[in-house]
Amino acid sequence: MSLPPVEIPSGAMRFNSDSQKLEYWDGAQWLQVSTFSPNLDGGARGVFGQGFPNINTIDYINISSTGNAIDFGDISSAYQQGGGFSSSTRGLFGGGFSGGNTNRIEYITISSTGNSQLFGFLTNSLHANGGTSNSTRGISASGTSNASPGKTNVIDYVTIASTGDAVDFGDLINATRNTFGCASSTRAVYAGGEASPLFYNVIQFVTISTTGNAADFGDLSGNYYGGAACSNSTRGLYTMGYLAPGTGVNVIEYITISTLGNSTDFGDRTVTQGFPGACSSSTRGIFAGGQPAYTNVIDYVTIMSIGNAIDFGDLTVGRSTLIGCSNAHGGL
Numbered sequence: 001m002s003l004p005p006v007e008i009p010s011g012a013m014r015f016n017s018d019s020q021k022l023e024y025w026d027g028a029q030w031l032q033v034s035t036f037s038p039n040l041d042g043g044a045r046g047v048f049g050q051g052f053p054n055i056n057t058i059d060y061i062n063i064s065s066t067g068n069a070i071d072f073g074d075i076s077s078a079y080q081q082g083g084g085f086s087s088s089t090r091g092l093f094g095g096g097f098s099g100g101n102t103n104r105i106e107y108i109t110i111s112s113t114g115n116s117q118l119f120g121f122l123t124n125s126l127h128a129n130g131g132t133s134n135s136t137r138g139i140s141a142s143g144t145s146n147a148s149p150g151k152t153n154v155i156d157y158v159t160i161a162s163t164g165d166a167v168d169f170g171d172l173i174n175a176t177r178n179t180f181g182c183a184s185s186t187r188a189v190y191a192g193g194e195a196s197p198l199f200y201n202v203i204q205f206v207t208i209s210t211t212g213n214a215a216d217f218g219d220l221s222g223n224y225y226g227g228a229a230c231s232n233s234t235r236g237l238y239t240m241g242y243l244a245p246g247t248g249v250n251v252i253e254y255i256t257i258s259t260l261g262n263s264t265d266f267g268d269r270t271v272t273q274g275f276p277g278a279c280s281s282s283t284r285g286i287f288a289g290g291q292p293a294y295t296n297v298i299d300y301v302t303i304m305s306i307g308n309a310i311d312f313g314d315l316t317v318g319r320s321t322l323i324g325c326s327n328a329h330g331g332l
Helices: none
Strands: 012-014 023-025 030-032 046-048 056-060 070-072 082-085 092-096 102-109 118-127 130-133 136-140 151-161 167-176 181-184 187-191 202-207 215-219 229-232 235-237 251-256 263-270 277-280 284-288 295-302 310-314 322-327
Touching: 046 092, 046 277, 082 136, 082 322, 092 118, 092 130, 092 136, 092 151, 092 322, 118 151, 130 187, 130 322, 136 181, 136 187, 167 202, 181 235, 229 284, 235 277, 284 322
Parallel strands: 082 130, 130 181, 181 229, 229 277, 277 322
Antiparallel strands: 012 023, 023 030, 046 056, 046 322, 056 070, 082 092, 092 102, 102 118, 130 136, 136 151, 151 167, 181 187, 187 202, 202 215, 229 235, 235 251, 251 263, 277 284, 284 295, 295 310
16 A cells, blocks of 8 residues: 655755765756855855944954954945945945935945945935845845835935946835845845834745746744844845844744745744844844844854854954845855
8 A cells, every 4th residue: 555645845955976066956956955155266255234333344254163253344435224235256235324325336346355336326425225136137126215104115226347326226125224134046036124113024035037027935933123134045034133023033034935834933043133134145144233232243143054154254344234145145
């Protein structure tokens, strides 16, 4: 008597003993987890810029090691709460707040050190926007703008390898702020956000190479805002800052980017701090800083496992609302 077939859940992982490769189930077939990394000119580097209390410091770390961050250079002004995106060569910081909203976009060359330079301008002056990217395009979404009613659903994009102003991409499902995004090479996936008194558990996505409005992906386990996100090419991680209406949490949840569905519990950060920054390599997710302690703590997880974060080191300056990006994230 034969056994009934077993349904494999989307996102399930297995080790193929024949090919000696890690694979995941996309709902229809087993696909190999990509571990290829381009020439990164010295390794996978994470960069953190901006932050509150308002500072213009840029830090960097070597993601594959552990240790304290090192000074990289400065941003032109002491901004906080902007959005970040990067290719394997450039890191961009767009938007932010310093006595008022800015639409300024600045860039650095990740493999070097030095001060940021002007790249161009977003379509709106805003802060509390979320950024993500693939190797070609950087995308900024949501935020608090100068235009009425304040919160925006606008999505902008830039071509990272060039310089110039952002172009309208489409709209998010809701006008909100403090969403957090991650990406594969094809999809950008945003989660959470708030437009007080409304708070959202929505996860939504766009196809990066096209333009258009975001579509529903699934839901977070709660109405979270003020978190941060990172990813490899397969899995996106969201560390939650606050559970509405304002309870601090250290929860980390994950999604499989190529599928649709709700997020799943991953583990916990080492600290309970809202508004951290995040970046990643193909193997590690990094979370740094946060409030209300304006901590300098950096911790990390192994993206394709499940478990709590581990201490990595410290930022040069403790702060929250900082921008994280890297030259080895899941969109590359």
